[in-house]
Amino acid sequence: MATMQILSLRSPRLNTRSMAFLALLMALELVLARFSVGTDFLKISPAFIATALMGYYFGPWWAAAAAAILDQVGFVLFGSGADFLGYTLSAAVAAAIYGMFFHEHSASVWRVAVATLLVIALVNVVLGTWWLVMMGFDLKVILWPRVIKNLIELPIQAILIYGVLKGVTAVRPSLA
Template sequence: MKKSKIETRMITLMGLLIAMMVILSRFIAIETQFLKVSVTFIPESLMGILFGPFWTGIGSAIADVIGMLLFSKAPYFPGFTLNAFITGAIYGFFYYKKELTWKRIFMATFLVTVIVHFFLTPLWLGLMYGVDITNIIWWIPRIVKNTIFFPIQVVATYYLGNKIPYKKMLGKIMPSLK
């Protein structure tokens, strides 16, 4: 059985994608206490395409912890690190060594939206801040944000995965990713 081996160049690339996730999450995001709009799905999806579910989950969790340590905006809560791991693992599961079809991207985005954005995040916010998550007023901004952002994320991921020749460029730099 062949073991998965991570090379120095792969670690470097993952480090760059983690740094990009931290920057996009902490500086180029619209964030309130209860809602966040960010494009971290771009480097996270690319990480999923290149590294698979386990390493993408680990990389996403590392990005969350580094972001909290360096640029904290709220108290650290491990549930959000779990969210990051699950999100990365879902992208890696659906994208790694697979053709990026509309259906595959839709399913990955749908699962992240339902599991992370509509189930786990409200649960963590309820635990952290004592918010009554059964109140419909609390859900309206979350539903609107995800309804608008869902198709944008699906289209952007499809374009990223199928229209940008990153595989050819990376193949020259890192032949082991072919």
């Protein structure tokens, strides 16, 4: 009897076609990130959709590597202030979580909900708040607004990711 694999720790081999597709998703994330609104500690952006797609198509390892590179490229192209590698780590962790939950799996409500909850809780609230505290923000001032913002974002992100993954499942290109 075969057991159901809950998480995928595999990533596909890259060829020229798949690298071009990964670069396209990276460019999409850069574009979507430009539509962010908010302050340094309360920023909202639709870039998570491209990150989830990178995880879906390329698994945790390639998605994490692409997200880390993309964080640095985004800083070089559009950043202001000091470059902070904590945010690079956060981007890689979020992409790896999406890759573990979505790569080689069909989109299900529970899978999308758990992955989104982990990214929101671990990456956005815990790591993101920790990085801001390390940069000098007062934890007592930023924690609750960040928690409330992420609680509001959680169902929105989960619904959008679920819809996008259901949509791309029907038209998933062959990357082999």
